[in-house]
Amino acid sequence: MALPILTIGNKNYSSWSMRPWLALKWAGIAFEERIIPLGPRGMGPNPDILAVSPSGTVPVLELADGTKIWDTLSICEWAHEQAPDAGLWPKDAIARALARSATCEMHSGFAAVRQTFPMNLKRVKAGHEWSDAVQYQVERIDHLLCGLKAGFGTSDSPFIMGRRSIVDAFYAPVATRFRTYQVPVSTGLQAWCEAIFQDPDFTAWDQAAQLETWTIAETDAV
Numbered sequence: 387m388a389l390p391i392l393t394i395g396n397k398n399y400s401s402w403s404m405r406p407w408l409a410l411k412w413a414g415i416a417f418e419e420r421i422i423p424l425g426p427r428g429m430g431p432n433p434d435i436l437a438v439s440p441s442g443t444v445p446v447l448e449l450a451d452g453t454k455i456w457d458t459l460s461i462c463e464w465a466h467e468q469a470p471d472a473g474l475w476p477k478d479a480i481a482r483a484l485a486r487s488a489t490c491e492m493h494s495g496f497a498a499v500r501q502t503f504p505m506n507l508k509r510v511k512a513g514h515e516w517s518d519a520v521q522y523q524v525e526r527i528d529h530l531l532c533g534l535k536a537g538f539g540t541s542d543s544p545f546i547m548g549r550r551s552i553v554d555a556f557y558a559p560v561a562t563r564f565r566t567y568q569v570p571v572s573t574g575l576q577a578w579c580e581a582i583f584q585d586p587d588f589t590a591w592d593q594a595a596q597l598e599t600w601t602i603a604e605t606d607a608v
């Protein structure tokens with residue numbers, strides 16, 4: 387049977403693409419990967435993306451029967467349903483509800499963080515400045531993830547819910563943003579960031595990003 391096809395943006399910049407890519411890897415689901423290089427923000431609909439994705443955004447997962455799943459969280463949910471023992475969602479109902487809440491808060495929120503710290507894996511920037519509103523969101527992320535880890539993590543795993551889950555996948559791009567723009571975080575959150583950076587699947591994505599030659603001048607100038 388044909389493998390599902392995950393179409394993503396290029397790995398240096400596409401934070402939404404990283405999330406389901408990690409979730410599929412962590413669930414052990416084989417897939418074919420196709421990359422469409424992203425253009426500058428506000429350039430209008432990208433015809434290459436529109437040709438494969440009904441929303442005009444990536445990621446999009448095309449199943450063997452032609453069905454297209456065009457939303458990050460929906461692709462992660464699909465991965466969980468294909469491989470329920472992989473732990474992408476916790477088995478405990480309360481843990482799962484809170485993991486979903488944290489994931490949805492990322493999916494629909496933190497606009498100031500996303501705007502001020504665009505994902506750019508190849509970049510390290512000293513002296514970046516951000517507003518109090520952004521700092522408030524940074525602290526909210528820190529408090530949220532450390533609180534979940536204190537409640538549901540385990541001493542033998544550095545990940546938020548005790549093993550690699552959709553929460554880690556959703557916040558992994560944020561860890562890279564804090565690395566790129568040298569945003570100070572608590573010791574606890576920094577330990578989680580380091581665990582993400584050492585994860586073999588994250589590392590594979592990051593190494594591929596470092597080799598990309600596509601650039602978005604507007605993002606590189608932030």
Ligand SMILES: N[C@@H](CCC(=O)N[C@@H](CS)C(=O)NCC(=O)O)C(=O)O
Nearest residue numbers: 395400401402424432443444457458
């Ligand atoms: N809510 C969507 C967001 C996807 C999204 O905004 N993707 C960006 C790339 S990271 C995109 O495709 N932008 C269109 C473009 O760059 O042309 C999801 O969860 O999948």
